[in-house]
Amino acid sequence: MTSALHNQSPEQLADRLGYLDGITKSAKAEADEIKAELKQREVNVARGANFVVSLSTSTSSRLDTKALAADLGEDMLADYYRPSVSTRVTIKPVTAKLEGTQ
Structure with a gap:
């Protein structure tokens, strides 16, 4: 299946993404x-x-891995860590320099 954006250049996609952002x-x-x-x-x-x-309030408990590592030792936790891969998209406006300006 073809993406609806397949005919857009990377530059056009960058501008559209920046606008939407x-x-x-x-x-x-x-x-x-x-x-x-x-x-x-x-x-x-x-x-x-x-x-x-x-609106409702909820409470959750989260494991404090830094405190746990400090108490048990980092090596005790090594087998429990798993890698997490993510892609970060950074969007910044282009700052154009006008002719004759610095």
């Missing part, structure tokens, strides 16, 4: 602000014309 970051900032406002008001459920938003 800006929109995403702006939308996330606004969404985070709204979430904080609902949390501050101690709203449990907000029912709008198009969406219902519910």
Whole structure:
């Protein structure tokens, strides 16, 4: 199956991704602000014309591997570590230099 973006150059993809990244970051900032406002008001459920938003608190326990390694020794934990591979995408705007400027 061919990607819908197969005919775009890497440069065009970079520009589109940068544009969408800006929109995403702006939308996330606004969404985070709204979430904080609902949390501050101690709203449990907000029912709008198009969406219902519910807030709940959850607690999770996570293993403190640094403390465990300090207590048991790093060599005791070596067999339990597994590699994790990920790809990081960094997006930065191009800063064009105008002719005659530094």
